[in-house]
Amino acid sequence: MRKISLLTLFVAIVSVANAQWTKVNVPHNDASLLYDVEVPNANTVWASAITFDGTNLIYSNEYLRTADGGATWAKTALQSINGYAISSLYPIDADTCYAAMYNSSAGLGGGIFKTTNGGSSWSQLSKGKIFNSTSFPDFVYFWSASEGMALGDGNGPGDPYFEIYTTTDYGTTWTRTPRENLPATSAPPLGITNSYCVSGNRIWFYAIEGDPLSGPQFIYRSDDKGIHWVAYPLDLPTRLTDFVFTDELNGVAMGIDGAPYLYRTADGGETWAIVNYTGPLNGQFIAAVPGSPTTLVSTNALYI
Numbered sequence: 355m356r357k358i359s360l361l362t363l364f365v366a367i368v369s370v371a372n373a374q375w376t377k378v379n380v381p382h383n384d385a386s387l388l389y390d391v392e393v394p395n396a397n398t399v400w401a402s403a404i405t406f407d408g409t410n411l412i413y414s415n416e417y418l419r420t421a422d423g424g425a426t427w428a429k430t431a432l433q434s435i436n437g438y439a440i441s442s443l444y445p446i447d448a449d450t451c452y453a454a455m456y457n458s459s460a461g462l463g464g465g466i467f468k469t470t471n472g473g474s475s476w477s478q479l480s481k482g483k484i485f486n487s488t489s490f491p492d493f494v495y496f497w498s499a500s501e502g503m504a505l506g507d508g509n510g511p512g513d514p515y516f517e518i519y520t521t522t523d524y525g526t527t528w529t530r531t532p533r534e535n536l537p538a539t540s541a542p543p544l545g546i547t548n549s550y551c552v553s554g555n556r557i558w559f560y561a562i563e564g565d566p567l568s569g570p571q572f573i574y575r576s577d578d579k580g581i582h583w584v585a586y587p588l589d590l591p592t593r594l595t596d597f598v599f600t601d602e603l604n605g606v607a608m609g610i611d612g613a614p615y616l617y618r619t620a621d622g623g624e625t626w627a628i629v630n631y632t633g634p635l636n637g638q639f640i641a642a643v644p645g646s647p648t649t650l651v652s653t654n655a656l657y658i
Contacts, residue, residue, distance in 0.1 A: 380418060381429040388418065390442050390548050397423045398448040402440040413439035413458055413547075419473060421448040430473050438464065442493040442548040444502070448472060452525065454491040454504060464491040466504050468525055484519045484528045491517075492545035493559070495552060500524045503580035505559060507544050514542040516561075520580045537574075537585040539563050551599045555579050558605075558623055560594055573597070573607075573623045586623050591615060596639045599623075600647040608652070610637040 380388075383405060391401040403416040415432045417440060432440060437459030445451035449472045457463035465485045467476045485491055489506045496502035501522050508514030518531040541564030550559040557580060561572045571588040588594060591611040599605035599622075607617045607626065614637025616629040636652040643649040 378424050378427075380427045382418075383416075386416075389413075390440070392443050392445050394445045394447050397421055398445065399424065400443050400445040400451055402443055403429065413441075413456075415439055415455070417443060417453075417473070419448075421472070428473075432467065432473070432476055434467055434476060434478065435465075441491050444494050444496050446496060446499050450499070452494045452496065452502065454494040456490050457487075460487075462490055463487045464489055464506070466491065466494055466519075466525065466528075479525045480528050484530070485517060489517055490545075493548050493550055495550065495557065497552075497555070497579060501579060503557070504528070505545050505550070508539070508542040515539065516543055516545065516574075516583075518580055518583075531580060531583070535582045537583060541565075541569060544569075549596070551597065551605070553599050553602045556602050556622070558597075558599060560597060561585065562593075567593070575623050586625075588617075588626065590617065595637060598640050598642050598650065600642045600650075604647075606640060606650065608635070608637055608640055613637070614652075 385407065386403050386405050388401040389404045391399065393399050399420050401418045403414060403418060405412045415434065415438055416429060417432060418427050418429050420427045432453060434455055437457055438455040439458040441454040441456050443451060443453050450470050453467045455464050455467055465481060466479045468479055469476045485506055489509050491504060491506045494502065494504040502525065503518060503520045506517035509517045515533045515536055519528040521528045544562045544566060546560050550557060556577050558573055558575045561574050563569045571590060571594055572585040573588055574583050574585050576583045590609055592609045594607055595609045597605060597607035603620055603622050605619050605623060609615055614635040616631050616635060617626040618629045619626045636654040638654045640650055640652045643651060
């Protein structure tokens with residue numbers, strides 16, 4: 355399921371020594387935004403591009419890439435199947451990147467694509483074996499160059515259950531996590547585009563059962579790289595806007611109910627308690643600062 359919220363990112367290069375920022379010109383279309391920004395190493399950034407037409411968030415097959423620390427950027431269209439748009443990116447380095455894509459024309463359908471030459475060409479992985487015309491791929495993630503997983507909304511055969519696939523051979527072959535390794539659901543489950551977090555072998559993602567606007571909310575967690583899963587209910591006033599974990603136990607989740615609210619877990623997502631915070635909290639996006647496990651940054655969407 356497409357993510358409801360919107361993030362505008364201003365791309366800059368920071369010098370840690372003097373904490374100064376340098377503005378960098380990045381190629382873009384009018385009203386285009388960077389959505390999923392991934393940084394596999396100090397010199398490389400991959401980011402998917404979306405547009406906002408004043409009313410609707412429009413996903414596309416366009417992405418940006420730099421391999422020289424942000425000095426120069428290229429904006430490219432990921433040539434795949436006509437009408438496919440990027441759900442999420444996960445690069446291994448400047449040359450190798452995976453993309454989860456969905457059919458933006460039909461609403462359903464999609465697959466996992468891979469490049470090994472910096473985006474010059476892409477190929478669909480295990481076409482006809484993972485994801486199909488009734489799928490909606492939400493994200494793809496890799497722990498290493500060879501081990502990864504992909505998530506899609508609930509799908510058959512039979513009663514819908516999450517399409518979760520794992521690979522240990524660089525994406526050559528994928529295995530669907532069986533129904534019995536997933537929690538039972540009361541309605542078809544939905545993931546959210548690019549809404550996940552990882553610490554070590556542990557991975558979490560945000561899920562909704564049934565109606566996207568009123569169905570119950572959950573945090574799903576796997577401790578073995580996507581093979582077995584548990585689901586913990588989220589009793590929040592409204593839809594979750596974002597969440598982050600700083601290690602395998604500690605995380606925060608937030609939303610907006612008139613004003614932003616914040617919940618915290620110290621047991622890996624099993625239980626959550628409200629945080630009575632002080633100061634301004636931007637209630638749409640939150641991220642942990644690498645190397646500083648107690649420092650979080652929150653932002654709001656910005657429409658220009």
